[in-house]
Amino acid sequence: MGVEIAALLGFFGVTGFFAAVGAVLAGWMAWRICEKAGFPGWMGLGATLLILTGVGAIIPFVLLWVFAYMRWPRDDEFAAGHAGAGGWSPAGPPAAPVSARGLPPVAGPGGALPPPPRSLSAPAARFRLVSDRMSIDVPTMDGAYLVTAAPATTAQELSIADPSIGTPHARLMVAGARLGLEDLGSAGGSFVDGARLLPEHGPRDISTAQTLRLGALEFRLERS
Amino acid sequence: MADPVSWLLGFGAIALVLFLLFHLLLALLLIVPTWRICRRAGFSGAVSLFHLVPGIGLFIVLAVLAFSQWPAGESRRQGL
Numbered sequence: 001m002g003v004e005i006a007a008l009l010g011f012f013g014v015t016g017f018f019a020a021v022g023a024v025l026a027g028w029m030a031w032r033i034c035e036k037a038g039f040p041g042w043m044g045l046g047a048t049l050l051i052l053t054g055v056g057a058i059i060p061f062v063l064l065w066v067f068a069y070m071r072w073p074r075d076d077e078f079a080a081g082h083a084g085a086g087g088w089s090p091a092g093p094p095a096a097p098v099s100a101r102g103l104p105p106v107a108g109p110g111g112a113l114p115p116p117p118r119s120l121s122a123p124a125a126r127f128r129l130v131s132d133r134m135s136i137d138v139p140t141m142d143g144a145y146l147v148t149a150a151p152a153t154t155a156q157e158l159s160i161a162d163p164s165i166g167t168p169h170a171r172l173m174v175a176g177a178r179l180g181l182e183d184l185g186s187a188g189g190s191f192v193d194g195a196r197l198l199p200e201h202g203p204r205d206i207s208t209a210q211t212l213r214l215g216a217l218e219f220r221l222e223r224s
Numbered sequence: 225m226a227d228p229v230s231w232l233l234g235f236g237a238i239a240l241v242l243f244l245l246f247h248l249l250l251a252l253l254l255i256v257p258t259w260r261i262c263r264r265a266g267f268s269g270a271v272s273l274f275h276l277v278p279g280i281g282l283f284i285v286l287a288v289l290a291f292s293q294w295p296a297g298e299s300r301r302q303g304l
Binding site for chain 2: 067077
């Protein structure tokens with residue numbers, strides 16, 4: 001009889017130990033994920049530890065769904081033009097009216113060109129997109145340029161006549177020696193060094209990127 | 225009267241199917257929101273399919289999100 005009781009206690013002891021370790025690990029990782037999204041870390045830890053309470057697992061489930069679909073403070077930081085590492089924010093104060101992501105708006109057909117920035121913190125660099133079939137010089141003037149398969153009608157459009165390129169496809173942003181790219185929901189997609197750039201990623205700094213894929217076209221990013 | 229072994233095998237098969245269905249349902253409830261979280265973080269949504277791994281799937285997905293640099297950028301307010 002004593003052996004059975006000892007075995008049961010041992011079984012529940014081991015199970016409880018693994019459950020406790022799992023809860024601590026999950027809480028720690030949830031803490032880090034919440035911080036990366038811009039929330040206080042204790043929110044993730046608290047949501048995870050709710051599993052241990054009598055409420056059960058239903059509350060963390062609901063919170064996971066809410067977390068997935070709510071707006072994160074990180075998005076607001078990027079929208080305010082304070083992108084963190086890997087994000088994009090133009091160098092120097094913007095002189096033109098800025099869009100929701102803190103970038104000069106693209107002038108539409110017949111629209112006025114955005115005025116040049118008051119100051120540049122870095123000298124202008126010339127970027128060139130080179131593929132086997134074509135070579136495209138990215139304008140050196142600061143501003144946003146629409147990449148489209150349609151014929152360019154303004155100076156703010158870069159036409160790439162290819163069926164895999166959308167109309168529009170992406171937006172290239174030049175700010176001094178920096179180059180940014182934002183996918184505009186194109187079907188062919190945009191890839192930076194092999195990584196897919198999605199519209200929800202917003203503008204990304206690609207100044208140091210090596211390769212760029214727009215639709216089916218693979219480009220090398222050259223600088224001069 | 226059915227053979228007890230056959231009865232046990234049948235019961236086991238039904239239990240296994242029910243367990244698999246429950247596991248798939250639970251995984252689906254986790255995969256849908258996690259897919260979106262992974263996409264927003266800049267990862268492929270397919271990372272969330274690790275939830276299909278019984279037992280440790282949740283921890284794999286959490287570890288990827290917690291300990292990797294998010295390609296889509298992270299908040300600058302970490303550790304404040």
